[in-house]
Amino acid sequence: MGRFLKEKTVAIVGCPFSGGQRRTGVDTGPHALVSAGLPKQLEELGWKVEFNGHQKFEEIGKTITSDADIGVMKQPRLVSAVTKAVADTVEKHARAGHLPLTLGGDHSLALGTVSGSLRVHSDAALIWIDAHADINTPETTETGNLHGCPVSFLLGLPGTDVEPFNSWVPAKPLLRSDSLVYIGLRDIDAGERKILRDNNIKAFSMHHVDKYGIGKVVEMALDHVNGNSSRRDRPVHLSFDVDALDPTVAPSTGTPVRGGLTFREGHYICEALYETGCLVAVDLMEVNPSLLEDRDAQQTIAVGCSLVRAAMGETLL
Numbered sequence: 001m002g003r004f005l006k007e008k009t010v011a012i013v014g015c016p017f018s019g020g021q022r023r024t025g026v027d028t029g030p031h032a033l034v035s036a037g038l039p040k041q042l043e044e045l046g047w048k049v050e051f052n053g054h055q056k057f058e059e060i061g062k063t064i065t066s067d068a069d070i071g072v073m074k075q076p077r078l079v080s081a082v083t084k085a086v087a088d089t090v091e092k093h094a095r096a097g098h099l100p101l102t103l104g105g106d107h108s109l110a111l112g113t114v115s116g117s118l119r120v121h122s123d124a125a126l127i128w129i130d131a132h133a134d135i136n137t138p139e140t141t142e143t144g145n146l147h148g149c150p151v152s153f154l155l156g157l158p159g160t161d162v163e164p165f166n167s168w169v170p171a172k173p174l175l176r177s178d179s180l181v182y183i184g185l186r187d188i189d190a191g192e193r194k195i196l197r198d199n200n201i202k203a204f205s206m207h208h209v210d211k212y213g214i215g216k217v218v219e220m221a222l223d224h225v226n227g228n229s230s231r232r233d234r235p236v237h238l239s240f241d242v243d244a245l246d247p248t249v250a251p252s253t254g255t256p257v258r259g260g261l262t263f264r265e266g267h268y269i270c271e272a273l274y275e276t277g278c279l280v281a282v283d284l285m286e287v288n289p290s291l292l293e294d295r296d297a298q299q300t301i302a303v304g305c306s307l308v309r310a311a312m313g314e315t316l317l
């Protein structure tokens with residue numbers, strides 16, 4: 001069940017939120033995943049499932065009367081308030097010794113989920129599966145979409161000590177740049193490439209997946225975050241953006257990029273991380289059922305459920 005959990009309980013944190021990017025519909029992702037039967041599927045894997053409805057972000061929305069751009073940042077007050085609420089919720093579940101499973105919603109939410117995890121598991125490593133690095137700062141972002149920025153805030157990079165986020169994101173960052181590893185990258189902005197280089201951040205792009213194979217890549221990723229210690233005993237937060245998968249596998253997502261992970265490569269990552277026994281939190285983000293045909297949406301939802309099951313112990317044998 002995992003060495004850092006007090007019981008085999010998964011707490012589903014459904015986050016119907018789209019404010020970190022421009023396309024509508026990603027806020028319906030969590031409803032779709034739950035309606036597809038995810039809670040019951042996790043029960044069948046032997047988990048006790050805690051789910052009392054999705055997060056009520058409308059209440060937060062009502063408290064924000066105007067949300068003008070700050071610099072180029074879009075909807076900064078809303079994203080800040082929502083991610084703060086998510087951090088508190090994830091923290092609460094982690095403190096109870098349960099595994100928070102956050103369903104997105106756009107990837108800005110991970111500023112909240114990872115903050116919540118790190119408040120409880122201060123030595124947790126972050127494994128980020130994505131076509132994108134999501135490490136733009138408010139200064140480097142070309143789009144102003146905050147789903148492209150959560151990692152820079154988590155690391156406290158220069159330019160992230162800005163309102164309204166500095167009202168709750170700690171000035172002394174909870175995440176260190178050597179505690180983070182990426183898998184699946186293939187669409188990185190110029191500013192992000194410089195940040196990755198300057199901070200010496202470990203990243204396995206699709207080129208590396210092709211070169212070494214996914215098995216070796218996951219081994220190297222785990223070695224990296226564990227400082228090459230064979231004990232491999234660091235807690236792990238897995239943040240999985242469904243656009244890491246190839247668009248032929250998971251088409252209904254807001255920023256698809258060709259040349260992605262196969263169905264098996266995506267599942268292998270989840271299975272291998274479950275096997276470590278060190279997972280303390282899982283995010284599944286950027287499922288947008290309103291994009292493309294219904295058939296594509298159904299396929300993406302099914303793959304999303306299947307990735308989560310793989311991270312929660314489903315194996316073929």
Ligand SMILES: NC(=[NH2+])NCCC[C@H](N)C(=O)O
Nearest residue numbers: 107132136143145147148255
């Ligand atoms: N979570 C995502 N899908 N992020 C896509 C980010 C794309 C681009 N790098 C940006 O900053 O806007």
Ligand SMILES: [Mn+2]
Nearest residue numbers: 131132241243
């Ligand atoms: Mn992405």
Ligand SMILES: [Mn+2]
Nearest residue numbers: 107130134241
């Ligand atoms: Mn992402």
